[in-house]
Amino acid sequence: METKGRALRADAERTVRAILEAAERVLSSDPTATMEQIAAAAGVARTTVHRRFVTREALVDALAAWATQRFHEAVEAARPRTSPPLVALHQVTVNVLQVKIGWGFAMSRTAPTDPEVARAHADVLDQCDHLFRRAREEGLLPPDVDLEWARRVYYALIHEAAEEGRGAEEGAVDALAARVVDTLLHGVGTSK
Amino acid sequence: METKGRALRADAERTVRAILEAAERVLSSDPTATMEQIAAAAGVARTTVHRRFVTREALVDALAAWATQRFHEAVEAARPRTSPPLVALHQVTVNVLQVKIGWGFAMSRTAPTDPEVARAHADVLDQCDHLFRRAREEGLLPPDVDLEWARRVYYALIHEAAEEGRGAEEGAVDALAARVVDTLLHGVGTSK
DNA sequence: AATACCTGCAACATCGATGTTGCAAGTATC
DNA sequence: GATACTTGCAACATCGATGTTGCAGGTATT
Known part of the structure; x- marks a missing residue:
């Protein structure tokens, strides 16, 4: 069920999880929240979010x-x-x-x-x-x-x-x- | 129950109605629709919408x-x-x-x-x-x-x-x- | 320990949406 | 018919969000 091209390193995997969980939390209270807010909630830099997910839609x-x-x-x-x-x-x-x-x-x-x-x-x-x-x-x-x-x-x-x-x-x-x-x-x- | 300062002219009143109805139609199918789309659906110029409603939030x-x-x-x-x-x-x-x-x-x-x-x-x-x-x-x-x-x-x-x-x-x-x-x-x- | 990967930071580029203004032409109201 | 209101259009200004790049420092993996 791997959709990505290559397996991620362990820490990167955790980051992805953190971002997804933060996105759920933030977006459920405000669907128009920005990438900035999501990144902050995940405890990572905004650029890191973009590194893992090319666009907001993604x-x-x-x-x-x-x-x-x-x-x-x-x-x-x-x-x-x-x-x-x-x-x-x-x-x-x-x-x-x-x-x-x-x-x-x-x-x-x-x-x-x-x-x-x-x-x-x-x-x-x-x-x-x-x-x-x-x-x-x-x-x-x-x-x-x-x-x-x-x-x-x-x-x-x-x-x-x-x-x-x-x-x-x-x-x-x-x-x-x-x-x-x-x-x-x-x-x-x-x-x- | 008048919240506005002064009564609108008949045609302006109709325009307001048209905008509200168009907004309902457009926004119900896409809550992130732009003022442009709402204006188009109402059959008026975008600036007219802004004339009647100062901001999107309004x-x-x-x-x-x-x-x-x-x-x-x-x-x-x-x-x-x-x-x-x-x-x-x-x-x-x-x-x-x-x-x-x-x-x-x-x-x-x-x-x-x-x-x-x-x-x-x-x-x-x-x-x-x-x-x-x-x-x-x-x-x-x-x-x-x-x-x-x-x-x-x-x-x-x-x-x-x-x-x-x-x-x-x-x-x-x-x-x-x-x-x-x-x-x-x-x-x-x-x-x- | 060597390597490849991951992250934060800063800086930049872009883009679309929002909001404003002036004016000319049209329309309701009296 | 005079007046005041309303509209479309074009042009402009602003702003925040999105997305990109380079690099230096840190971390997992072998």
């Missing part, structure tokens, strides 16, 4: 690619195609929340330029769709459910939960995920 | 203020403090959706600078909270409902519905609102 793309990688792994790790729908739903939610809380900005990018990133997103979409279909077969979702709408609601709930989980403790993710799944299936109203 | 603020005005009116018009909770919920949703479909960008601005705008948002928040409390009293929401979470979910659902309603016909708003309310209360799962 940096943002790399950021998106990195986060998408994590995102994809998070979904895969939940084995959404094989484990029981309800279990898979919960596990996927937990895993994705964990990634999204830390890489919210990078994952909010729409219309990725990198085809690799686009493929990953499409694959995740596919797995989500597949999972929902299985949930429908099991009676978890009604036969006439609008799968498109269900997916949108699911994504939106995860987004909100991630937002809320931003300043929360580490262990709260499970509770957040439980609430997301519960709300997705039954809403916030009184159960009949 | 334009965006004015846009937010305009949309917030509409938003506030939309909520008020539904009489959420007096009509029955379920009715109010539906009516508020319809009204807000109508505004949000047309002024999505302007309403997505966070942390408004104008105190007037901040007050309007706070007031809407208050009305939403009040409505949810009444809904709880009526048994529509469970006694132990997390009102904060419920509100977040409600906002998110409206956001999604507005997104979907962007390219839809005029009359579909009622159906969208019905789905939002239903999803908010019962989720997308099979009702027990």
Whole structure:
């Protein structure tokens, strides 16, 4: 999965990581932040950022690619195609929340330029769709459910939960995920 | 409610409207669009935009203020403090959706600078909270409902519905609102 | 220890977006 | 129809962000 021409030296690798993490932090609070600010947050000189990422766009793309990688792994790790729908739903939610809380900005990018990133997103979409279909077969979702709408609601709930989980403790993710799944299936109203 | 020093001439008034509408259109598809692009979309010269709005920030603020005005009116018009909770919920949703479909960008601005705008948002928040409390009293929401979470979910659902309603016909708003309310209360799962 | 790589710093070049001004021609208002 | 407002156009000024280069000092790797 090496996209660069040659392996980086250990310290350079760390620098790249530091820049990506700083970019996430800074850009999530201000999407129009300058390279200068990102460099400062990463604890490196601005020129060093340009050395690693030719343009601003390249940096943002790399950021998106990195986060998408994590995102994809998070979904895969939940084995959404094989484990029981309800279990898979919960596990996927937990895993994705964990990634999204830390890489919210990078994952909010729409219309990725990198085809690799686009493929990953499409694959995740596919797995989500597949999972929902299985949930429908099991009676978890009604036969006439609008799968498109269900997916949108699911994504939106995860987004909100991630937002809320931003300043929360580490262990709260499970509770957040439980609430997301519960709300997705039954809403916030009184159960009949 | 006049914030300007003097009334504008009729044609100038129209120009301002055209600029605001163009800004909404252009900025919603690309938040970093230039004044040039906005001017072009409005069918005026760039200098004219600067004549009406001193800086870019002033334009965006004015846009937010305009949309917030509409938003506030939309909520008020539904009489959420007096009509029955379920009715109010539906009516508020319809009204807000109508505004949000047309002024999505302007309403997505966070942390408004104008105190007037901040007050309007706070007031809407208050009305939403009040409505949810009444809904709880009526048994529509469970006694132990997390009102904060419920509100977040409600906002998110409206956001999604507005997104979907962007390219839809005029009359579909009622159906969208019905789905939002239903999803908010019962989720997308099979009702027990 | 020799080598190749990495970084900070300073200086420079470029570029696009923003904002201003003056004026001539057009248009609303009375 | 006189007046005051509005607009487009062209020209100019400014500014911050981006991207580049050279070099000297430091660090990983062998």
